Amino acid sequence: MSRDAGGTDAAVTERDGTGPALGTRSDADPVDRSPTRASAAVALVAAVLAAGFAGAAVEFAGSVGSVGVALIGYGLYAGERKRVDHGTVALVFAVVVAGLNGAGPRVTVPAALCAVVAWDAGGYAITLGRQLGREADTGRAELAHVGLTVGVGAAGVLLAGGAFLAATGGAPTLAVIALFSGALALVVAVSSGDDRDG
Amino acid sequence: MSDDEDAPDPADGEGRAGGPGDEGASRASRWSEDGAGGAVATDTGEDGAGGAIAGDTGVDASGGANPTSGTGGSDQGWPTSWVDPVTGGVVGAERTLGDAGEADDSAADGAVLGDYRTEHWRGIGAIAFLVCGLGLVTRQPGLVLAGVVGAVYAGYGSSARPPRTTDNAGESVLELDRSVDDATPAPGETVSVALTVGNVGPGALTDVRVVDGVPSGLEVVDGSPRFATALRPGETDTVRYEVQVPRGDHEWGPARVVVADPSGGVERETTVSTETTLRCVPRGISTDVLPLRDRTTPYTGRIPTDAGGDGVEFHATREYRPGDPLRRIDWYRRAKTGELGTLEFREERAGTVVLLVDARRVSYLAPTPEARHAVERGVDAAIASFGTLLDTGDRAGVAVFGRGGAWLSPGTGEQHRARGRELLTTHPALSPVPPAQHTYEGLLPERREQLRAARIDRLHGRLPDDAQVLLFSPCCDDYAARTARRLDAYGHPVTVISPDPTTDRGPAERLARMERADRLAALRREGIRILDWPHGEPFATALERARARWSE
Numbered sequence: 041m042s043r044d045a046g047g048t049d050a051a052v053t054e055r056d057g058t059g060p061a062l063g064t065r066s067d068a069d070p071v072d073r074s075p076t077r078a079s080a081a082v083a084l085v086a087a088v089l090a091a092g093f094a095g096a097a098v099e100f101a102g103s104v105g106s107v108g109v110a111l112i113g114y115g116l117y118a119g120e121r122k123r124v125d126h127g128t129v130a131l132v133f134a135v136v137v138a139g140l141n142g143a144g145p146r147v148t149v150p151a152a153l154c155a156v157v158a159w160d161a162g163g164y165a166i167t168l169g170r171q172l173g174r175e176a177d178t179g180r181a182e183l184a185h186v187g188l189t190v191g192v193g194a195a196g197v198l199l200a201g202g203a204f205l206a207a208t209g210g211a212p213t214l215a216v217i218a219l220f221s222g223a224l225a226l227v228v229a230v231s232s233g234d235d236r237d238g
Numbered sequence: 239m240s241d242d243e244d245a246p247d248p249a250d251g252e253g254r255a256g257g258p259g260d261e262g263a264s265r266a267s268r269w270s271e272d273g274a275g276g277a278v279a280t281d282t283g284e285d286g287a288g289g290a291i292a293g294d295t296g297v298d299a300s301g302g303a304n305p306t307s308g309t310g311g312s313d314q315g316w317p318t319s320w321v322d323p324v325t326g327g328v329v330g331a332e333r334t335l336g337d338a339g340e341a342d343d344s345a346a347d348g349a350v351l352g353d354y355r356t357e358h359w360r361g362i363g364a365i366a367f368l369v370c371g372l373g374l375v376t377r378q379p380g381l382v383l384a385g386v387v388g389a390v391y392a393g394y395g396s397s398a399r400p401p402r403t404t405d406n407a408g409e410s411v412l413e414l415d416r417s418v419d420d421a422t423p424a425p426g427e428t429v430s431v432a433l434t435v436g437n438v439g440p441g442a443l444t445d446v447r448v449v450d451g452v453p454s455g456l457e458v459v460d461g462s463p464r465f466a467t468a469l470r471p472g473e474t475d476t477v478r479y480e481v482q483v484p485r486g487d488h489e490w491g492p493a494r495v496v497v498a499d500p501s502g503g504v505e506r507e508t509t510v511s512t513e514t515t516l517r518c519v520p521r522g523i524s525t526d527v528l529p530l531r532d533r534t535t536p537y538t539g540r541i542p543t544d545a546g547g548d549g550v551e552f553h554a555t556r557e558y559r560p561g562d563p564l565r566r567i568d569w570y571r572r573a574k575t576g577e578l579g580t581l582e583f584r585e586e587r588a589g590t591v592v593l594l595v596d597a598r599r600v601s602y603l604a605p606t607p608e609a610r611h612a613v614e615r616g617v618d619a620a621i622a623s624f625g626t627l628l629d630t631g632d633r634a635g636v637a638v639f640g641r642g643g644a645w646l647s648p649g650t651g652e653q654h655r656a657r658g659r660e661l662l663t664t665h666p667a668l669s670p671v672p673p674a675q676h677t678y679e680g681l682l683p684e685r686r687e688q689l690r691a692a693r694i695d696r697l698h699g700r701l702p703d704d705a706q707v708l709l710f711s712p713c714c715d716d717y718a719a720r721t722a723r724r725l726d727a728y729g730h731p732v733t734v735i736s737p738d739p740t741t742d743r744g745p746a747e748r749l750a751r752m753e754r755a756d757r758l759a760a761l762r763r764e765g766i767r768i769l770d771w772p773h774g775e776p777f778a779t780a781l782e783r784a785r786a787r788w789s790e
Contacts, residue, residue, distance in 0.1 A: 071464070125361075132365055139373060139381035152369075152384035156362070156391050163358055164502055171496065172447055172464040177477055181466035184444040188500045189391075196390030201383075 071173035073119065078182045079165035080116045083124070083158045087112045087131060090154035094134040097143035105134035108155075112162055119169060124162040131155035149201070153193045160189045347492075348403040348410025351507040358502045359395025366392050398503030401443060403495075411439025412446065414493055414512040422517050425485040425618065426610075428459060429516060433493070434476040437469035444468045445498035448477075451491030451511070455670045456481040457608075483518045484614060484670040485621075485663055490514040519663050520621050553584040590633040590648045590704050592730075593620045594697070595668060596711030596718055597640035602672035603712050603739035605773050613640075614670055615737035616710035619777045621662045623708060623735075628655050635705070637697055639721070640677060641667040648702060690717060694724045706731040712739050714750060719757045722766050733767040734758070 087109045095102020108130030115123030135151045164185055168178050370385025372378075405411055413436040423429050433450050437443050450463035461479030469475060492511030498504065555568055558578035568579035597613045604611035620636070627634040628650060635648035636658055644667045646658055662668060678686040701707070707725050711718040713736045726732045736758060740751035758768050767788060771780040 071462075129365075132369065135384055136369060136372060136381065139369075139378045139384060140376060142378070143380050145380045145383040148380035148384040149387055152387045156388065160358070160391075160502070167356065167358070167502070168447070168466055172449065172466055173462060175462045176464040176466065177462065178447075178466040180468045180475065181445050181447065184468035185500070185502060188444065189394075192390060192394045192501075193387065196387045199386065199390065 072175055073170055074174050075116050075119050075162075075165035075169040076172075076174055076176075076178050076182060077165075078179055079161045079168065079186060082182075082186050083116060083160075083162035083165060084109070084113060086154045086158035086161060087127065090131045090151045090158060091134060093147050093151035093154065094131075094138040094143070097147040098138045098141040101134040101138035101141070101143075104137055105131055105151075108134060112158055116162055116165060119166055121163060121166050124159065124166065128155055128159035128162075131158065145201070149197055153197055157186070157189055157193060161186050346408075346410075347414075347510045348408075348412060348508050350400075350403060351509065353400045354505045354507065355398075356498070356503055356505055359391065359398075362388055362395060363392035394501050395503050398499045398501045400504045400506040401445075401497045401499050402439070402441070403497055403506055403508045405439050409438075410508075410510055411437060411441075411443070412495060412497075412508075412510045413438050414510045416450070416490060416512050416514045418514060418516060421515070422519065423483050425518055425520050426482065427518075428480050428482050430478060430480050431463070431514075432476055432478050433463070434474050435467065435469070435495075435510075436474035437471055440471055442468070442470050443497055444500045445502065447496040447498070449494045450479075451493050452481065453488040453490055453516075455484055455486065456488055456516075483516055484610075485518050485520060485617065486668075486670060487664045488516040488518065519659070520618060553582045555579050555581055588632050589627075589706060590635075590702050591623075591627050592635040592637055592648060592701055592705050592707050593623060594637045594639065594707050594709045594711075594721070595620050595662075596709065596721075597638055597668050598717075599640065599673050599676050600715050601640070601712050601718075603714055605739055605741040609739075609773065611670075611672075612712035612714075612737040612739040613668070613672075615771070615777075616712070616735070617662055617668050619735055619737070619771070620708075620710050621659065622777060624658045624662060625655065628658075634658065636661055637700070638665065638667045639693065641669075641673050643667060643693075645700060647700075648705060694721050698725060698728050698730070701725075701728075701730055703729075706733070708732075709734045710737070711735075712737055712754070713757055713761075714739065714754055716757065719761055722761055723764065726764070726766055731767075733769065734761060735769045735771060737771045738773055 087105075091102060091105025091109050094105045108127040111123050111127030111130060113127075115121065115125075115127060132152070132155055135148050135155060138151065139148045164182065168176075168182070172178060366385045366388025368385075369388060370382055373381025373383075373385055403411055415434040415436070417432045417434075419430045420427070431450075433448070435446060435448055437446075445466065446469055447466040448464065452458060452463050459480050459482050461477070463477070463479050465475075465477040467475040490511075490513070492509040494507070495510050496505050496507050498506075555571065556579065558567065558580050562580045566581050566583075568581050571577060571579040595613070595616055597617075601613050601616075602611050624634050624636065631650070633648040633650050634654075636644065636646040638644035644661060644665050646661050678689050681689070707722075707730050709718070709722050709725075709732055711721075711734065713719060713734065718734075722732045722734050738754070740754055741747045742751060758770055762768050767784075769780060769784040771777065
């Protein structure tokens with residue numbers, strides 16, 4: 041084979057990504073790797089709710105929260121886990137702002153719950169999208185995953201709500217104990233989490 | 239889950255030292271399907287280290303595009319690792335979930351290929367702690383309770399254990415069933431595949447992700463061979479997709495399965511297999527009689543010769559010799575002159591034809607990425623020609639250039655027909671998927687030239703003296719033309735059947751097209767027959783047109 045001919049082949053196959061070489065098929069990922077739709081939708085709705093709860097109590101918290109919604113929305117659009125993380129941090133910051141300005145547990149607890157659900161569902165959408173692609177049928181797994189996350193959150197809310205009711209029920213010592221035991225549980229959880237972060 | 243209670247030991251620092259990262263990289267390259275032309279050929283560098291401080295791999299999909307660069311995002315993110323309690327091996331968090339096509343066939347169903355921490359909940363504990371502490375310091379019960387919600391999730395995330403994919407007896411808890419609506423389709427036909435995954439284990443699996451092992455070469459045209467589902471014990475779920483099937487035998491590989499724990503914190507990878515094979519053999523061979531050049535065997539056939547003897551067409555008369563058949567005696571001459579004469583007819587003899595298929599890497603060319611490439615078209619034409627030649631009593635053989643090559647000596651008979659069909663349909667050298675590299679890649683240019691020349695000479699050595707050659711090649715490089723010229727010079731008449739893969743979309747493509755046209759024109763001038771077969775035209779049509787021209 042002469043060099044010239046070889047050169048032309050290369051031109052045919054390589055200069056243009058859609059050239060007449062079969063080999064070019066492998067160059068393009070035929071699978072759409074963007075986040076799966078159902079979880080992404082759940083994440084966005086949860087983020088809006090979190091921002092809404094915070095914003096309803098404290099206006100500034102609402103604007104911080106909307107930044108979080110925007111970041112999460114962009115992260116889900118572009119499939120960037122990092123943006124979703126940043127957006128979640130903004131949502132948590134909104135909850136903190138609301139809490140510092142005197143918003144009660146009726147605002148902060150659902151807002152925190154929604155922020156975590158948004159983070160979880162957003163991350164899950166991105167993971168599934170990367171692994172299986174948007175076109176894959178992932179509905180059942182997404183439903184199970186998000187359902188479990190919300191369920192665990194609801195249990196957490198009941199726990200926190202019970203402690204709060206006990207505290208405001210006129211027994212401040214009990215509330216303090218409950219809070220500190222909660223903090224203790226937290227430390228345990230965090231340290232066991234660190235353990236495995238290796 | 240429960241038998242993994244003695245939490246995996248952290249292999250601290252290993253991940254950052256790059257060991258497991260490399261492991262992840264090699265996995266990525268091992269599993270990435272080179273699958274040029276493959277159905278769903280890709281891996282994506284999966285950003286395993288998720289969570290708050292994960293690296294941003296964006297839309298990095300380098301894993302599939304090029305196996306050698308399949309490191310995906312292993313230098314990004316935070317590769318972490320642990321010692322897998324089951325396999326004992328250190329596995330990286332970086333990983334891919336590509337296609338199962340080349341997954342390790344030897345792995346038993348349900349065997350753990352790796353456990354991966356996804357870091358899905360990473361950072362939640364710290365945030366919960368911060369919020370809670372802030373609430374305590376500022377005496378805001380709302381913040382404390384919000385922190386408690388976070389702590390609950392931190393506990394949920396840290397409770398993650400790899401889900402079990404085998405039961406106590408070591409049997410896979412996942413069962414796969416694959417059915418196709420037509421196990422023997424014709425080339426190019428669409429086959430509907432139903433993949434059913436069942437949970438036969440004792441526990442629920444909330445997150446089962448499956449990538450079916452679609453054979454490379456098959457193109458998924460509808461639906462997706464990838465899906466995720468949740469399965470209660472005894473439950474099954476089915477996904478359907480459609481594949482377009484090229485010629486050949488296609489066997490499904492094991493499906494790659496990832497089972498994640500409910501929180502999504504740990505993923506366990508495994509494979510489950512079930513045998514499915516599609517056999518795609520061209521049917522309805524429908525070529526017209528192939529025009530052959532006048533090089534014949536001593537056997538009676540259909541090529542008119544200049545020798546007189548038995549036949550149909552009048553050739554000459556000669557003196558009667560004792561023993562001539564009575565029916566060939568020229569009775570008119572006898573009546574007129576009283577002498578005995580014998581009619582001679584043009585003898586028709588059989589040809590010996592070797593079908594030479596050019597399946598070198600450079601010949602895998604198509605006008606668009608989706609179109610059928612020149613090798614595929616050439617093989618189809620060769621299969622049709624092979625059948626036709628045997629039908630017309632000619633002796634046909636097969637030779638292949640590319641990969642290891644292939645050779646079938648010319649012959650006749652039903653057994654030979656079956657052998658030839660088998661070779662042309664399923665021989666690996668004629669695979670619809672292009673070879674990963676050129677035949678003589680990596681050798682010095684001089685050596686390569688030698689080997690290329692030797693390949694022609696070797697073929698010449700094998701060809702029977704009276705053989706003619708049908709060369710199926712797109713002729714997009716000079717070697718094909720050289721082969722035709724050489725064989726013709728050696729005394730084997732060559733007919734080139736050239737599927738045209740060129741387009742005129744861009745300047746480079748136009749140049750390639752012109753070069754090819756020049757090459758064919760030069761061959762024509764030298765007396766080699768050319769059948770230029772445009773894309774999108776049936777072979778029979780192109781043949782008919784060419785025959786009209788050849789017979790002029």
